[in-house]
Amino acid sequence: MKEVMTFKAGKFVFCDQYDKPRIEKLLVEAKTLSDAIHDLPILPKWASKIDPELLYSSVAGTAAIEGNSLNAEEVRELDEGKIPDEGHTAKDRLEITNLIDAYKMIDQQTTKPSKTNALAVALFLNPNILAESHIRDLHRQITSGLPYEDNIPGTYRNGMVKIGDKAHGGIYTPPKIIEDIEMLMREFIDWINSDELLNEHVFVRAALAHYHFSLIHPFWDGNGRVARLIEAKLLQSAGIRYVPKMLSNYYYRNVDDYYSAFSDSIKAKKDVTPFIEFNLRGVIESLQQMQSRIALLIRGLVMRDYLHFLSSKKSISKRQNDLITLLLDDSSGKPFTLHDLQTALPYSILYRKVSEMTARRDLKNLLERKLLTVDADGRYSLNLRSFDS
Template sequence: MPTTAREIHKVLTFKSGNFVFSRRFDQDNIATELKVFHACYDIIASLPTPPHLAAFLDADLIRKSIFSTAALEGNPLDEKAVGALLGREGPATAANDFEREILNLKATHDKFILAANKAKDAKPLLLSEDLIKAVHAAITIGVNDAAISPGLYRNTPVQVGNPEHGGTYVPPKILEDIKTLMAAFVDWINSDALLRTDPVIRAALAHYHLAKIHPFRDGNGRTARMIEAMILAAAGYRLIPSTLWNAYYRDMHAYYIAFSKSENNADDSVQPFLEFFFKSLNASLEEFRARIVEGVKPLLYRDYVAYLKNQARELSPRQHQLVELLLAAGDTAFDSHDLRQTNPFKLLYRQVSDKTIRRDIKNLERLGLICKTGNRYRLIDDAR
């Protein structure tokens, strides 16, 4: 694997020796990964997404993502509890520190990522120490922990990781070294070489190196992932940035292993982290695609039903109304007895013969709008 000195930038610290900023990786491998990502993203971005479906996806995927990035750092609230907390009406209040962390993440996401999503022109996000401190402060503000100083660098040594997740890592230990490295990090990530790098790669490198410096007592992982998401959002990518957090959480062990392998690489290559990053990116794309398709299928089903009634004339008005009632009822199994005896169907069929009921059911089955399970019927999967 050919390398050049320009791929490595070393900064001498007082207590921790040389700290390496690296953009050394397998260029051919990552170039292929980038081509695959861009091709898949362009296809997914072109899928039809009605405004109400887009709004639902935004809320649902962001909820999952906030749960995931918090859970990575040990927040015990499950996804249902996170959803209930974020779904409350009125001013959000937290009953404990765990809820405060969730509300902070949502507020930080809205302030820094949604703002980037609304920008008309995609352009590289220039990082600054003040911006990184502001993100950290927003994530940790109000948490009742004396060890947390929102937006302030630490002045105590910490140890990261554990043997189960690839081993432990000791980041730079003292405030002077952290100040030196954060200044160097900002200069490096904003350098011409990094700004010319694909923003997908730049986002991953920012995530990795910020986590490696570990400048704060707590909240480093959440801050690094938020910064990564902000760079991607500024580059014009929607939903994928925070959806990455879901993939990181689902493969938590591999996430920490990727950090450990890159930190311990003899040639300072960040290939292990980038390989995991692209694996997670592909998982995020698939999740996004599946959610769009899942949301669009019922809309296509309704359009098809309307076509069968209005153009093909294969559905009677009553049969069309039955389909609409079934759609409103959700995943409901029924038989001919239900249509005559239960609400809301009996209002449609109370003055209709059993033969007509059977004919309506048979026609819906013939047209592939319903399917039979045992002795009962239900809408096909695409309708739900």
């Protein structure tokens, strides 16, 4: 813990005190999940689909917390050069493109910079180190060209702001004069890069960076987005997969609890358990979601191999093989009925010239092979869990 006396705002506390048993239990679960996911094989074609999806959902989530109206699909369209449906302002669109570029900035930190840029080289060689210049660069990127009152991209504010509301635990007034802000940002960088903090698990260190940067609130606008980007940067630099781009969506889905976790930690003064606990629950939820998704992809790969085996043994017909392959290629997972096979695309391509009796026989064989399941309403689905037992 580090206490700093400011010029005008009184004592500011950089706190790393939390309920160890309570947090350690969550941390063990998060670390176990993270390690398990890190060891899972990811094919390039899977990564090429997952990575953009996570980027677009993360950008939409972190922007939505601040009131932006674009959803993840519209973010994708914007990144692909398409203009989303009418109803979004030019400001909303620019916020999104700025955020996409900011996340790409973080991704590019894994690329070795030019030797002429001594600071960039030093940060590349020490990826866990957070630099004040990088924070300014992130803010410059996300607020460039946007008409925020008083805000100058990359420049600290000199004046009062208030954050929060009574519905989420009350209003907090951060330090307001630039001398305090500049000093606290220097102290923040020294503290977050100290041996004490570097020895914390990165999940805890990233959460502490997120929380304390938000308390300083150094810019006129964009502080929340920068805080979440700092957190993502620290996690990604430590080799954590997927979570850096998933937490923003967790915060958006649980935005009331997000604000309350801040307020509860502020009220607790020298105890940041509420925010770290909330954060770790988001880490665990994100990792569980990704573990399930990757497991389904692996099951799909195993099923394709099993299909090849069944076909080679003539245990299933070519049409039955084609139906299961079609279902594996359809990421929607939408169930279908016997009637759909002969009347609805894409199934009717295979079954429009086939009798109902033949279609029933196909479904019966695929059910017996546990490649399909059927519910009480006669709706069939791909059984990706057929290899679990």
